[in-house]
Amino acid sequence: MATATLSIDLSALVENWRGLSAASASHPAAVVKADAYGLGLAPVAQRLAQAGARTFFVAVAEEGVALRAALGKGPTINVFSGHMDGDTPLIRDANLTPMINSVDQMLRHFEALPGHGFGIQLDTGMNRLGMEPAEWAAVRDVALDQSPTLVMSHLACADATDHPMNAQQLRSFQEMTHDIDAPRSLAATGGILLGPDYHFDMVRPGVGLYGGMPFADAVPVVQLHIPVIQIRDVAVGETVGYGNTWTARSPSRIATISAGYADGIIRAMGPQATLHAGSSAVPVVGRISMDMIGVDVTGLAHEPDTLELLGPHQTVDTVAAFADTIGYEILTSLGARYKRVYL
């Protein structure tokens, strides 16, 4: 078998869910957008529901439809992108709750689905989603009269604890919502860790559930083991991979492993990346290709059958650093060819 095995530890997921839930007195909701951050929407959401999650967030209505099929009737499914043109039948039939982002969306929702539950998303400075303060001031009485299930916003810099933007967005959110009765929410994983001022009535952990920073106490959820196709000796002066970018400076043993950028192993990682054979780090050599990667295994005492890209020795954040990116992107890029095993 030349496909890699991605192991997803659902007990670790639940442990992270419990840890993040316990960090706040507010109602916890699970963010499972982007196929549960690449780990599989149905198995992840079903396990979180078993562990007590009653509210979920997805990015788009189509994800909400898939989630409703996985979870059945009970849980609340909130949609960050709100009520887009064309979404009405999905929102109605799957009983989704759109987080309304603009007056346009609000009018569409009230006209298409009068009486159907909705939330309101406010922009507190990120300038990405939600109503601006002036827009909100103009429509808030109309909106609140329809009893939104949630009024929420999102922090732009919560992963940096001491960024002044956090307090600024908190102040803005309080100014826009201090006198309303609807439940309020501001914090995702980073916001939970900023402390109780940020928790309001509902918190929305996402990346922390899946073992990623900024939740430093997260238990790792994923392991990725990639099969070795073959191992060869290369002599001094020989090159490895596309473009001859790596040249052997001493006699070397090179393993070719069966995964590449088509599996979400970002090509830019290139030679900064390592894998592990047990506790031994082994470096990538040459360019990452579409389906294969060369790895220098000269230092190993035994020929490995597989190498670890993610696991006890390399977290999603370790691997993210190889490509100068964030653990979130490593998770959501996890490829479709991997054999997914749920523990």
Place this chain on the structure above:
Amino acid sequence: MATATLSIDLSALVENWRGLSAASASHPAAVVKADAYGLGLAPVAQRLAQAGARTFFVAVAEEGVALRAALGKGPTINVFSGHMDGDTPLIRDANLTPMINSVDQMLRHFEALPGHGFGIQLDTGMNRLGMEPAEWAAVRDVALDQSPTLVMSHLACADATDHPMNAQQLRSFQEMTHDIDAPRSLAATGGILLGPDYHFDMVRPGVGLYGGMPFADAVPVVQLHIPVIQIRDVAVGETVGYGNTWTARSPSRIATISAGYADGIIRAMGPQATLHAGSSAVPVVGRISMDMIGVDVTGLAHEPDTLELLGPHQTVDTVAAFADTIGYEILTSLGARYKRVYL
């Protein structure tokens, strides 16, 4: 609808197939690994089969099983990773042809599936897959006695026409195979364009079929249009997106579009990237987030409903340059959330 639409022009695919087939007198085989470079294995392979393709290549046996289900009994399906431990039932039941990479794989194949077709992959200097010259010399008589259907190798630098590695690998391949009867293959898309010396009995176009360089005459196959969720005014000094990395220097109109790195839009593109509204280029502002991107649409006369990331104004290679990568990675990263429409 907040999901983007990925249009795949199967007529353009066939035009590229015909163009690359006509560039050589050899038997053309289609490379459809990695879900046909992200465009959908079944629809792509079925259309190529209609257009006359009789031989296909995939990376791993699992892809071969899926391809056999899509194509039925006739076509030949070759597997680059060869005969791995555990592959035997897949190779047998789906009638796959492994490209044997090592003596270990050869022994496994002969023992597990005597009489079952196979090819041989030789390493001519890339040091990635295939038997080394000495290994090949030791087993070639045994191997050739079993009538391999193909003896092949792969070029490391074919995208750079004048790289001396090309002639060196050609010489090595000729030395290793000049006196054999089995059909031979060395060239993928880049190798086809290097000219007839590189064509041998079979050529293996891949990326060129899908509209990517180095096939400069390729017809674009994909278009990607991303819906706008909302558009807002931002004042001088306001920031957009995670980490406040973009600040408005003049009053601006910012569109939030509904796709992000979870859809394979590589996060590293960030502010180097543009999209298009008709023929007008519009720049990304701030960080690409998981499900959304901010775009400066100040210069547009009308509010767009969607923006083009791939299409007539931006090829896969244009977009690749935003992330300092290659078109291949843009194709194979195309996300699962897109609504795929085949033209």
